[in-house]
Structure formats: structure tokens, C-alpha cells
Amino acid sequence: MKRGTGRSGSSAAPNGVDVARLAGVSQKTVSRVFNEEPYVSAEVRRRVLEAAEQLGYRRNNAARALASGRTRSIGVITLGTALYGPASLLMGVERVVRDTGYALRVVNTMEGDPAGLAGAVDSLLDQGVDGIVISEPIDEPGGGEAGPLRVDVPVLVIGAPPPPLSSPAVLSAGGGADLMARAATEHLLGLGHVTVHHLAGPQRWFAARDRLEGWRTTLVSRGRNVPPVVEGDWSAASGYAAGRALAQDPEVTAVFAANDDMAIGLVRALTEAGRHVPGDVSVVGFDDIPVAAYVTPPLTTVRQPFDAVAHEGLKRLVHAIENPDADPLPASAPPVDLVVRASTAPPPPAVTGRSGR
């Protein structure tokens, strides 16, 4: 092939040898300068930097990765939806990853993806990432029949307990949805509702199950009746469908929806059926999407601290990557933030009087 190591011809991108020659030093010294290693005289550093600048030199990352065995990149696996929650999380992750000096690679697992999580992990491992973030994994159709996933880099799972996998470090972040669901439910109970209905998310999602659990345990611990759960698919359309059914039942005076989109569809169905929100029925959402404060009526909801979760989790992941032998950093729980607006109120008088069974 003989392209001539360190040609001074101009066509291809310049390399360390070119810079070294121009600066009158060895290639190793160029490497030292760019890695900010100690023991380089100010004078030499200046010459190297100047030569690099002049040539438009830029370190070749593939070569760096090959020689060092590290790619300085982190892969994230998301569900590939533009839903507010997952999208916010991804943006948060990107920011932190970049701030930490890593590059970000993204792979989606669409629901129904044949390869699923294992395929996504594999593709990231092929690319050679130093760590993996799995954002809101969901249960898979043929779930884990292939045994635990073997991963040789640290993994951070956000919004769910870790799936079965063997890895040098498995961390998780973003728990606490059950506590948030509890706050929502208690808010409604505190308003005087006899019980609270729940419009759940798809139960394949851990996030959906977690919220349901928080709701259920709250009712149980208060000795309230636990009404049957209605399950939606996160969409406003499914919330609307659920709302049409719920509207028929006069016992329904309070509903906790597992996300804001469904809550909005629900409110619409109730309103169309002549059930006033919050006069007849109170509704609480989840996420605090940007329009939540501006729909009619403004939605009471639970705000999720996406950025904080991403930041907290990534910090621990990077620590695990860079200190393979150290103990993992401890996790910290995100705060609960119930935003009370106008979609919740005490139950209507007629119903208040009756005692819950």
C-alpha cells in the first residue's frame, strides 16, 4: 500500500507524524501534548500546537481506540418513541454524556423489534462502547429465554430494575415512581374522595407497573376499596376510550392516570359525557408535559425529574467505567414533585356523604 508514512503531500488528513516533523519533535511527543501528559516543556508544547493548528491536525479516534482499548463512548438504548418521558430522558443523557467527555451512540428497540434488547446490546457491543445505558426497558415477548445477557462493560438501567445480565457493574436509576404515584393518590384521597380509580399504562412497561403499584398500596394501606384497573397504551386516544367507559360509572369521582396524554384524553371523554372535571370527577396525570398547565382544565400532575435522574445515573456509570475496581457510588432517590392545578377538587356533595362500602 505504501502511502508513505507521514507524507507531506496534502491530500489526506494529516497525522501525528506530519505534525511531529513540522514541529521538529517525535510523534510520541505530539501524542503527549494532545493527551495533556506531564513532562513536556512549554516550548515544545507550543511548537507542537502550532504545527497541528497549521496542518489542521485532528487525532484519529479509531487509532486511539484501537491502541488504547477504550472508545470513550457510551451507548444508550431507548424505545424509539417521541413520548415526552423517554425523549426527555434521552436529551438529559446526551447532555451529561457529552459533559463527561464521552461520545454518545444511540440504538432504539422498537416495541415488537425481533432482536429486542439483546439485539440492541449486541449492536452497541459491536460498536465498542465503554458503557451502556438502557432507558426504560419493557418486558419482551419471548423475554430472556436465552439466559442472561453477557455484557463486558458497566450498564445503567433507568426506570426499571435491571434485567438478567452479567456485567462488571449493573446500576439502576430513576426509581421512585411508586412514591410519586402514592403522592398522587393521597392527594386525591386527601380531597375527600372515597377511592381512586387508576388508568394504567401498558403493563409491559415497568414504569406502568410501578405507578400502578404505588396507587394500589396507597389504597390498601388506607383501607380503601381498590377498583378494577383500566389499562391504556400511554396515548390520549386510549385515555379517551377509557374515559368513555369510566364516565358511565357514577362511583368514579377520582382518577389517577399513569401519564398526562392519557389524562388529557380521559378528561375529554368525561367532559363529552357530561361529567365535569373537576366538579364531578377529579383527574391527576403523570409527567407534567409542557402543555399540561394549559389544557382545560389545567392538569394536576406529578413532575418527573428527568434531568436529575439522567445526571445522577450517568455520574455513577462513568465512575464505574473509570474505576473498574472501586465500589459503585450509592444511588440517590429523586424528589417527589406533585403539581396541583385545576383538574382536582373535592368530590361532588352527593357522593361525599356515602361511605365507601
Add this chain to the structure above:
Amino acid sequence: MKRGTGRSGSSAAPNGVDVARLAGVSQKTVSRVFNEEPYVSAEVRRRVLEAAEQLGYRRNNAARALASGRTRSIGVITLGTALYGPASLLMGVERVVRDTGYALRVVNTMEGDPAGLAGAVDSLLDQGVDGIVISEPIDEPGGGEAGPLRVDVPVLVIGAPPPPLSSPAVLSAGGGADLMARAATEHLLGLGHVTVHHLAGPQRWFAARDRLEGWRTTLVSRGRNVPPVVEGDWSAASGYAAGRALAQDPEVTAVFAANDDMAIGLVRALTEAGRHVPGDVSVVGFDDIPVAAYVTPPLTTVRQPFDAVAHEGLKRLVHAIENPDADPLPASAPPVDLVVRASTAPPPPAVTGRSGR
């Protein structure tokens, strides 16, 4: 260093030489098998595959990139918001990139990012991508004072005309917002409104300017009065603020908002001010976000074909990457899709000053 090329010791990841030895062939043959090159006998292929399987072999991407000069990855630069439009676009891009066999690297440029677009491009170039997608770039504070960006890979710009940059190929996709804005405006005019007000997006965004332009030219070409523009920041909150002002003006009977979030805030403000939508004022949004059909009243809006745009644009970008010398593929315009729901109606009979019905 002498780690022993092709050691049979088990610790590190196996390489091509290990596989070759086990299969009793040369390393090059292993390479041939994995690249699906022709001229490998079925028997040899089988042996190699078996050996690889047994060893858990996985090609080293860094080495491949170094040797071939291609990373098989595409970088995308987004604004780092969870706004429905940008997020949907990103998901669409991810899917197509993956389907095409490339890996995806993501870098955000937050508004106000000091490094800005140039910094993002630079970071991607450092990582060594084969192509770059710039999604919805916005004007930058100190815009382009550093001269045209020098990029040595093909670039696809979505939702805006290409910024000044020198690159082997500069493509653009996702135009046509002006046509969509025109459709929205004409729908309102067709309903009988004398003119249409516009609640614009931040004018630093090309997407916002494009929609404004489509609206303005429609009015002008119809000989209608062009009312002053109100500018929001895409948020429902800004739509609400604009709505409070607009509600004071009895001349306002129709408003075209540059996105659905602002439209929702706008509707809320109008309603609170006693101006009924669509009885007194008609409102059209833009994007068709998932909740648009379920807010009160269901929003008439323009649906954006994010997936189609991503698919169409990426196809051309990949073509440009893989056929550096061929002519670029021609662009095709996305379809215009106005979704008429219940937030638009003919203007009220008496346009001067009364409210309600």
C-alpha cells in the same frame, strides 16, 4: 508490549488470529468470511463461523475503521429539546440509520451553547463519522463569523436551507413548511375569515420563519390585510401569553399558530377571556402532536411527516456517502396534510366587538 499475537490464553477478547488458528485458516480468510466476500468455500466458511462462535469472537470496530478509513457511522446534531417535532425526527433518523447498517452518534446543540453548531460538527468529526445530519439548525448568536464550516463528509440538513459549509455533498430535506402554512391559512380564509393572525415560533428557527413566510404570502396573494405577527417560543406558556393579548382585539377571528403547543396555550387564553373557540375565534396548529385530537376543542392542525422526511433524506445521504462521485439523488417534497378538527369554523356573524353566542 508483546501481548502475544493470537494468544490462546482466555482473558482478553479473541481476535481474528485466534479464530483463524482454531479454524485452521489464515486470518485474512476470517476477514473474508465476516465481510461476506466472495470466493470462500462453504466448508471453510462453516469452519470459521464455528470457531468464531466457539470463541465468542466479535470484530473490532476500531481496527476496522482504522484500516478502512470508514467508521460506518452517521452523526446527528439536534437541538436537545424534547419538543415533539425534533424528537420525532430524531427517532425517525435513528431507525433509518440503523436499517441502513450504520451506527448513530448524537450530539446536541443546546440553544445558547457557546460552541454552537461548529462545535457540534467538530465533535462529530473528531469521532470520525462518515456523514452528518443536522436537524433543524437555528440561527446562532454570533452566526458564522468564522467563515464557512469545513466538513469532509456529506451533510444532510433537515428543515432548513444549508448553512455556509464546504463539504463533498450538502443535501437538504424537509422543506415545504411554507406550503403547509399556506394550506392552514387558506383553510381559514376558505371558512370566510377576513384575515388570519399568526402566532409565530421564535424567528431564530428557520422552521418558524418558513411557516411565517407561507402564511404571509398567502394573505398577500389573496389581497388580504397582513396583521402584525406575535412571536412565541414554541411553548404553551408563550401561546397563552400571546392569547391574552390577542383576546383583547375583536378583529381577531382566526389564528394560525406555528405549533400545537402554542395553539393549546392560545386556546386556553382565549377561552378564559370569554372568546369561544371556534365560535368566536378559529385556531389552527402545526405538527399534530398526539394529544391534539383530544384537547378541547380538538385541534385543527397540519401534520408533519417526520418519518417520511427522515427516510427520504437519509436515503440520499447514504447514497452520497457510498457513491462519492455519483450525482446526488433528487429530493422529493413531503406531502401536505391538513387535519381538520373542531377548532376552526366560520367567523361569527358580527365581527365587531361582541363575544360569546
Add this chain to the structure above:
DNA sequence: CTGAAAGCGCTAACAA
């Protein structure tokens, strides 16, 4: 403080 030499694991010609 600086440099020389030896790879990292793969692909690219060129033989055989």
C-alpha cells in the same frame, strides 16, 4: 523531559 520501537486488529493490494 524526550524518543525509538513494538504492537492494537483489521483491511488492502498482490501473489500463489
Add this chain to the structure above:
DNA sequence: TTGTTAGCGCTTTCAG
């Protein structure tokens, strides 16, 4: 159909 020989551009090790 298969193998040989060079690198790709950097980091690592070990000497000065």
C-alpha cells in the same frame, strides 16, 4: 479459492 505482506495512526513500554 486462499495466503502474504504492509500498513492505518495511535498508545504503550522501555531507554535515554
